[in-house]
Amino acid sequence: xxxxxxxxxxxxxxxxxxxxxxxxxxxxxxxxxxxxxxxxxxxxxxxxxxxxxxxxxxxxxxxxxxxxxxxxxxxxxxxxxxxxxxxxxxxxxxxxxxxxxxxxxxxxxxxxxxxxxxxxxxxxxxxxxxxxxxxxxxxxxxxxxxxxxxxxxxxxxxxxxxxxxxxxxxxxxxxxxxxxxxxxxxxxxxxxxxxxxxxxxxxxxxxxxxxxxxxxxxxxxxxxxxxxxxxxxxxxxxxxxxxxxxxxxxxxxxxxxxxxxxxxxxxxxxxxxxxxxxxxxxxxxxxxxxxxxxxxxxxxxxxxxxxxxxxxxx
Amino acid sequence: xxxxxxxxxxxxxxxxxxxxxxxxxxxxxxxxxxxxxxxxxxxxxxxxxxxxxxxxxxxxxxxxxxxxxxxxxxxxxxxxxxxxxxxxxxxxxxxxxxxxxxxxxxxxxxxxxxxxxxxxxxxxxxxxxxxxxxxxxxxxxxxxxxxxxxxxxxxxxxxxxxxxxxxxxxxxxxxxxxxxxxxxxxxxxxxxxxxxxxxxxxxxxxxxxxxxxxxxxxxx
Numbered sequence: 446x447x448x449x450x451x452x453x454x455x456x457x458x459x460x461x462x463x464x465x466x467x468x469x470x471x472x473x474x475x476x477x478x479x480x481x482x483x484x485x486x487x488x489x490x491x492x493x494x495x496x497x498x499x500x501x502x503x504x505x506x507x508x509x510x511x512x513x514x515x516x517x518x519x520x521x522x523x524x525x526x527x528x529x530x531x532x533x534x535x536x537x538x539x540x541x542x543x544x545x546x547x548x549x550x551x552x553x554x555x556x557x558x559x560x561x562x563x564x565x566x567x568x569x570x571x572x573x574x575x576x577x578x579x580x581x582x583x584x585x586x587x588x589x590x591x592x593x594x595x596x597x598x599x600x601x602x603x604x605x606x607x608x609x610x611x612x613x614x615x616x617x618x619x620x621x622x623x624x625x626x627x628x629x630x631x632x633x634x635x636x637x638x639x640x641x642x643x644x645x646x647x648x649x650x651x652x653x654x655x656x657x658x659x660x661x662x663x664x665x666x667x668x669x670x671x672x673x674x675x676x677x678x679x680x681x682x683x684x685x686x687x688x689x690x691x692x693x694x695x696x697x698x699x700x701x702x703x704x705x706x707x708x709x710x711x712x713x714x715x716x717x718x719x720x721x722x723x724x725x726x727x728x729x730x731x732x733x734x735x736x737x738x739x740x741x742x743x744x745x746x747x748x749x750x751x752x753x754x755x756x757x758x759x
Numbered sequence: 760x761x762x763x764x765x766x767x768x769x770x771x772x773x774x775x776x777x778x779x780x781x782x783x784x785x786x787x788x789x790x791x792x793x794x795x796x797x798x799x800x801x802x803x804x805x806x807x808x809x810x811x812x813x814x815x816x817x818x819x820x821x822x823x824x825x826x827x828x829x830x831x832x833x834x835x836x837x838x839x840x841x842x843x844x845x846x847x848x849x850x851x852x853x854x855x856x857x858x859x860x861x862x863x864x865x866x867x868x869x870x871x872x873x874x875x876x877x878x879x880x881x882x883x884x885x886x887x888x889x890x891x892x893x894x895x896x897x898x899x900x901x902x903x904x905x906x907x908x909x910x911x912x913x914x915x916x917x918x919x920x921x922x923x924x925x926x927x928x929x930x931x932x933x934x935x936x937x938x939x940x941x942x943x944x945x946x947x948x949x950x951x952x953x954x955x956x957x958x959x960x961x962x963x964x965x966x967x968x969x970x971x972x973x974x975x976x977x978x979x
Binding site for chain 2: 477480481484485487488489490491494549551552553554555556557558620621622623625648649650651652
């Protein structure tokens, strides 16, 4: 955690005016909330919306099945390196039609949102689309992979898209519109401060914002120092807006305490910056892998999430 | 795509304020529910408007207060009461007053009941107010409810209307999902919003600038 003066960080936040909101969808019903969220967010900030979908080498049908129950034939299909050109073209056409139908039935046929469907590996293809769009935000539907024998986590697609150098809004099925009860998980990083200012812009003008910092038990002696910094960020969030910001200090494990607090107040959204794995530097063009706190929040939150990357990653 | 359409696409539109008309009818309930869903979805503030119907008997004890109380009751019964809803009472010729109110409120959308109590000039209000007018209509063959969204014919207005149609549909989808299956979104069996373009008529621009008498009360 590298502390930065809040004002300096805010001045480095890119100007999002006029930049579109990007929605990633595979046509699955769980992405419906992403479309609805994008419509509301666009209404809040006055942005255009663009959609994209990536058709990977294997069909989604195989990817979504539980691999433990797949037949030998299905496993061999999964192992095929790529589909033929014609098959891929058919898949792309099919996906485009599916996404168009999803748009029409979720946000209406009046939504003249441009749809980009590309074939290729999700990681590289989504990176190209995101970079080219100059979007201010990427919206995706929440996809939690709950298995009885493992810890809760996120789907493969979510994990890949989370590595894009763009703020990501994960719309949960509990979505009720733009956020009114906001939890900001603040770690004093530049990404965290950026996330805080971003969510303030995307939330209701009269939103209640809880600026939460969790102090590890072995750092309890820094309580007063951290409280002071938290209050400073809280004041900068209040400037020029009607939002009510309440700084909250908690003690313990960052992910667990933040999730517990968010659940307790019935939060609409949890926001954080991407925490990094300290010994894994960024490999161009991809930002570094997510740290444990961010991963735990994404994997276990029942409400929507907004994750902002480090400013230098943008 | 024409140059005008390209230009319109570059104009960002945001939804901060909505005006909704309520008349005490079931159709008025639908209009209020839609306004409430949009308010929840986008955080937009809502100004509710009612009007003394033509021929409304102004005799008896405190008739205006009683009328306001009945409409306020509809407002509280129908909506979630999130935020502060101000109720405006109009009297006399409401066309121009509505235009002035929408302008004053910087409204981006006007929602009206489809019950017919507002008269036949609903579609023309998009010309006088300069914003899309959403008329919440009753049952059709496939839909329990449908919205006709009237808009001016110019490219910018049509772009604005399509933007609003998207938000209206999203709000409706969301509210239906939470009313029926709280944990998941159910797609609608039909298109909820139909956009209709209203041709320009010079007479309406003249009318829009004329003044009229008004009676304005505020209730919370």
